[in-house]
Amino acid sequence: KAGVTQTPRYLIKTRGQQVTLSCSPISGHRSVSWYQQTPGQGLQFLFEYFSETQRNKGNFPGRFSGRQFSNSRSEMNVSTLELGDSALYLCASRTGGVNYGYTFGSGTRLTVV
Amino acid sequence: QQQVKQSPQSLIVQKGGISIINCAYENTAFDYFPWYQQFPGKGPALLIAIRPDVSEKKEGRFTISFNKSAKQFSLHIMDSQPGDSATYFCAASNSGGSNYKLTFGKGTLLTVNP
Numbered sequence: 001k002a003g004v005t006q007t008p009r010y011l012i013k014t015r016g017q018q019v020t021l022s023c024s025p026i027s028g029h030r031s032v033s034w035y036q037q038t039p040g041q042g043l044q045f046l047f048e049y050f051s052e053t054q055r056n057k058g059n060f061p062g063r064f065s066g067r068q069f070s071n072s073r074s075e076m077n078v079s080t081l082e083l084g085d086s087a088l089y090l091c092a093s094r095t096g097g098v099n100y101g102y103t104f105g106s107g108t109r110l111t112v113v
Numbered sequence: 114q115q116q117v118k119q120s121p122q123s124l125i126v127q128k129g130g131i132s133i134i135n136c137a138y139e140n141t142a143f144d145y146f147p148w149y150q151q152f153p154g155k156g157p158a159l160l161i162a163i164r165p166d167v168s169e170k171k172e173g174r175f176t177i178s179f180n181k182s183a184k185q186f187s188l189h190i191m192d193s194q195p196g197d198s199a200t201y202f203c204a205a206s207n208s209g210g211s212n213y214k215l216t217f218g219k220g221t222l223l224t225v226n227p
Contacts, residue, residue, distance in 0.1 A: 004156070033214065043157070043202065043217040056213045090156050092215075100145045100208050102215060104156035 002027065004093050004105035012111045018079040021108045025072050025093030032074040033102065034066060037088040046089075049074055081112045116140050117205050119218025126225050132190040134221045136203035139184065143205040147215070148177065148188045151200045160201070161188075164208075193225045 005024040013019050025032050034046040045058040049068035066076040072093075078085055088109050092102040118137045126132045138146075144165055149157035163170045163177040163186065170177045176189040190197055200222050204215040 031213070035217075042219040043215075045214040045216070048213040050213070055211070058214070092156075100147070100162070100206060102147075102159070104149075104158070106154070106156045 004091055004103055006089075006091050006105035006108050008108060009106065010109045010111075012113060013081050015081055015083060015112055017081050018077060019081060019110060020075055020077045021089055021091075021110070023074045023076075023091030023093075023105060025074070025091075026103055029093035029095055029103075030072050031094045032068055032072065033092045033094075034074070034076050035090045035092065035104075036060075037090055037107070038086075043090070046076065078110075083112050086110060086112045116216045117203060117218045119203050119221060121221060122219070123222040124224070126193045126223065128193065128195060128225055128227050130193050130225075132193045132197070132223055132225070133187060134201055134203070134223070135185065135187045136205075136218050137183075137185045138205050138216075140205070140207070140216075141184070142207045143216075145206045145208040146177070146179065146186050147204050147206075148175075149202045149204060149217075151202065151220075157202055190223075193223075195225045195227050198223055198225050 007022045031050045033048040035043050047057045052068045063079045068074045088107045090107045092104045094101045147162035148160045150160045151157040161172045161175050165181045174191045179186045200220045202220045203218040
């Protein structure tokens, strides 16, 4: 059974640019969550999608957005990149029925220069 | 507001020793407490999880102890091995709630010396 797949694995962007990250969940999982991981703040929740609907959003500025497609694949977008957006962005999927059973991908390492 | 506090930040243990990592939570609605293990370059992987209806859960060398009244839980790694060297995160969630997220501790970097 394939795990959670995140692409690309690494990205280098310039301040002010925008970036789109992709996540393919485990087959059959309808919920996709995104987390930002930094050395200082640890793992922080960005948002969660289920059946193409955002059900919860973390305390991040509006520059951070996401969406989910009908096949449960998800993308997150960060516009007007800032140096502080440099982080490991992790996607997690689960079946969606209850709030446990998360499986994480290996993440996308974003570096903003 | 940090809802899950984890300690210590880092831990060095000799091979064969016991590693102990502690977490405390504030939200009494939390009813699912997983521990994740993360190796460099990888995402967190679920190690073991507990619900507050039991005080202890053991899986191999890994044990979670849970104290509901104190709102604390801990991970014990028995007979620690160099391959256990990783970052460990505790987390908590309201499994039936509508916030649909895990709240993580800040992590503990465990180093097991051979």
